[in-house]
Amino acid sequence: MNQTPALSARATQVAEGLCSYLDASPSPFHAVDTAAALLTEAGFTELAETDATPVDPGRYLVRRGGSLVAWASDVVGERASHTPFRVVGAHTDSPNLRIKPRPDRAHAGWQMLGVEVYGGALTNSWLDRDLGLSGRVAVRDASAPGGVGQRLFRTDDPVLRVSQLAIHLDRSVRTEGLQLNDQQHLAPHWGLGPEPRSFRGWLADLTGVDPQDLLAWDAMTHDLTPARRIGADGELIASGRLDNLATSYAAVRALLEAVSAPSPQPWIPVIVLFDHEEVGSTSERGAQSTFLPAWLERVVLAAGGGREDYLRSLAGSVVASGDMAHATHPNYAERHEPEHPILMNGGPVLKVNANLRYATDSVGAAAFALACEQAGVPMQTFVTRSDLPCGSTVGPTTSALTGATTVDFGAPVLSMHSTREICGTLDQAAYAAALAAFLAPA
Structure with a gap:
């Protein structure tokens, strides 16, 4: 076979x-x-x-x-x-990177998001990739059971990126391997500015709800490269x-x-x-x-x-x-x-x-x-x-x-x-x- x-x-x-x-x-x-x-x-x-x-x-x-x-x-x-x-x-x-409940951050002139590693991810593979966001939101809805409605969301716009440190600033990476701290080194950036951008506001716009009605989210990153056949004879699938x-x-x-x-x-x-x-x-x-x-x-x-x-x-x-x-x-x-x-x-x-x-x-x-x-x-x-x-x-x-x-x-x-x-x-x-x-x- x-x-x-x-x-x-x-x-x-x-x-x-x-x-x-x-x-x-x-x-x-x-x-x-x-x-x-x-x-x-x-x-x-x-x-x-x-x-x-x-x-x-x-x-x-x-x-x-x-x-x-x-x-x-x-x-x-x-x-x-x-x-x-x-x-x-x-x-x-x-395994992926999931958005924290209070993710808004700003550091060194960059707008960033706080994330938590989900599962046993090979975290180095999330570096230098165009990332989208997807998942589920819970919204205020008087007609839904318990007053909470659910809806799925996704964006395939390249809104996030986790950039790797240049080798010139860490020569040891070639001899000692890449060392990543989940808290410090995996926060994605998604804009420039001295003040944090509101993830809640952005997600409310994406899902078409008032920010006050956006009660919670299960939000996660995904790589934007589509699944495709690879290899000289198309014998493999990469995704x-x-x-x-x-x-x-x-x-x-x-x-x-x-x-x-x-x-x-x-x-x-x-x-x-x-x-x-x-x-x-x-x-x-x-x-x-x-x-x-x-x-x-x-x-x-x-x-x-x-x-x-x-x-x-x-x-x-x-x-x-x-x-x-x-x-x-x-x-x-x-x-x-x-x-x-x-x-x-x-x-x-x-x-x-x-x-x-x-x-x-x-x-x-x-x-x-x-x-x-x-x-x-x-x-x-x-x-x-x-x-x-x-x-x-x-x-x-x-x-x-x-x-x-x-x-x-x-x-x-x-x-x-x-x-x-x-x-x-x-x-x-x-x-x-x-x-x-x-x-x-x-």
Whole structure:
């Protein structure tokens, strides 16, 4: 699969779809909004969490901030109340710089903004880039629940930049490496003047509200370089937020393909896109919340089941937790487990860790291997070097909350947590195909 003198039409289509999704999704809120649009266009009905769960089989989705759950059920009768689930999980957030509540600053004749590093960002990659802003605002709205309305915003104007110090003023950078203090060195500038510019006023103008009605914001930076194919043969995709929007997009495509399979299925296919994975998942919409378990139970209850039926459903369910996987870096091959090389465009990656930083066990691994086999794509296996710490995913948390067999997987990527990462073009079609087969096993 890694021999790519010419890319297939399907691989090109999936790659172009992913690039469009990435460009439309600078924040977790936009990622969920874009995913919801793709699903509703295919016949999914969006529900409000405060509404009763429909008793009729169908295709449904619900969102909570930067998180989303979607499912499709065509099972009727007594079995509907305890049908097991097949769940694909991903996350919508990525490391970036987020605007503080009181960000206005002025220093040395520059107007600046206070920011906080979100997640494990490679902070050097945010230097000397044209940055836009996106996210969500909470506004005064007497007609909204609690008097608070929400709206998304984004600007792709290059309003911010974090400028690096010239080498003439820090010769040691060549010998000792770049040393950045998050508080002192990452504040972006966005104008000139002795007095701070009002971020609240600027954001109010952007969103069309009175500054007094702008109550709070979730505002974050994004690099303005669009997603694009790179390499002599277009074998790679370069973009921000590949970790983990590549999996989010593959999950949406997989669900759409799974629901087109012959019915009825012996499983209810589900995707869940969580926010806040990069900072530990502990929030009302993160993987450690009740968001997924509560909605799985509501699906069972709406089908006429009870708590016993819900537990029966979970006992037969399988969860696939998707997050990007480290491809073997050609300049740092010694940092990788030598017996488990990961090739770009080499196929989906099973992720294994004996200390359960990944949730994979032999049963989950077998389920994912069969999905790759059904999809006709190769499978790779990632293990971290024994002398290096291993990252984690939403998998262990989801496994613990549901008690379901869980497997962790990913797609190869380089420069993980950089402002701009790269992945394989062919891998994206194989990724989506494997997840579709997992959601609708033959």
